[in-house]
Amino acid sequence: MNVMELLAHLGKSMGDPLRLQILRVLSTESLGVLELSAVFSVRQPAMSHHLKVLLSAGLVVTRKEGNTVFYRRALPVAGSATETVTQALFAVLDKTPITANTEKQLNNIRLQRAERSRQFFIRYAEAFRQHQELIAEHSLYADCLIDMIKKTDFPENDQAMEVGPGNGLFLTSLRNFFRNVCAVDNSEVMLERSRQHIEQQKLTNITLFLGEIGDITDNEPRFDCIVANMVLHHVSVPSSIFKYARRLLKPGGSLLISELTQHDQDWVKTSCGDVWQGFSTEELDLWASRERLEKGQSQYLGLRNGFQVQVRRFYRAV
DSSP states (O other): OOHHHHHHHHHHHHOOHHHHHHHHHTTTOOEEHHHHHHHHTOOHHHHHHHHHHHHHTTSEEEEEETTEEEEEEOOOOTTOTTHHHHHHHHHHHHTSOOOHHHHHHHHHHHHHHHHHHHHHHHHHTTTHHHHHTTTOOHHHHHHHHHHHHHTOOOSSSOEEEEESOTTSHHHHHHTTTOSEEEEEESOHHHHHHHHHHHHHHTOOSEEEEESOGGGOOOSSOOEEEEEEESOGGGOSSTHHHHHHHHHHEEEEEEEEEEEEBOOOOTTHHHHSOOSSOOBOHHHHHHHHHHTTEEEEEEEEEEOTTSOEEEEEEEEEOO
8 A cells, every 4th residue: 555545544444433442442451352342342243343443554463362362552663654643643542531431341351360360379379489480490580680680770779679579589689689678469378478488588678568569559759679570471451560660669760570571382371370471572661661661771581491581670760
C-alpha cells in the first residue's frame, strides 16, 4: 500500500469507539480475547473481528502464551508513514480516563490472575526453589544483581525493598548494602518461608509486609532501591511494578530487575506458576519510559536450557 492507502486503512481501523476503548485499555494491559470480551461485555466473535482489524492496521500485536493469544498495543514503527499519526492517537487515548465499569472489570481479571498465582504457591511452596531452578540457578542472576548494586550510586543506602522475596535467599545479601530492608509478598506461605530464613540467619534489619507493592501507601518516596528478582512473570499486571516503583523511589533511587526474556516454553506455567512467559527488552523499556524511569546498565545471561535472563537497572532521575 502507498502512503495514502496506509493512512486510509489506519483511519478506518480507528473509526469505531469500541476499538478506541480497546486501544486505551491495552496501553498498560495484555489481554486475551475472552478477557477483552468480558471487560467490554461483547461476544467473542465480535471482539475477535475488532482485534483482527486493529492487528491488520499494526495498532496491536499478539503473543502466544500456552494455548492463549494475548493482545497488547503495538509500538509505533519508527520512520513509518503512520508513526506520527499513531503516536498522536495513543497520546490522546492515554489522557482519556478509563470508565469506572471498565476499571472494575479489569480489576476482576487482575484479581483472578493473582489468585491463581497465590494458589500455586500455597500448593508448591515446599518445592518452589527446585521448580524455579529448572529455569535458572538462583546464584546466577543473584550474583549479577549484587554486582549491579555494588556499582550503583544510591541516594543514601538507607531503605531497600524486595518484591516477592520467595524463600528469602536474596534478603541475606540485600541487607548488607542497606540499613533497612522491606520484603513484600502477596503469598502468606512464601512470606512465612522468608520469615523462617530470616530467623535461621538471625537477620535483624528486615521487615516483612503481606500484600502487593501497591498496598504500600507512603506519602513520601522513601526507598533507595527496589528489587524485583525473577518476579514479573508471576505478577498479574507486570507494568504495575514500574508504576509503584516510580512512586516509592527517592529521586536517584533504582529499580533493579532480573527477569526472563520472552520464550516459548509453556511448561513453566504449570511447573513454576508463571503467569507470563518472560518479556522482551522493549516491553520493559516501554513500561519504564511511561513512568518516567530512566534506563541504566543491563546484563544478559544465556542459559544452556534455552532460557535467557535479563538483569536491568532503571532509575528515577534526580
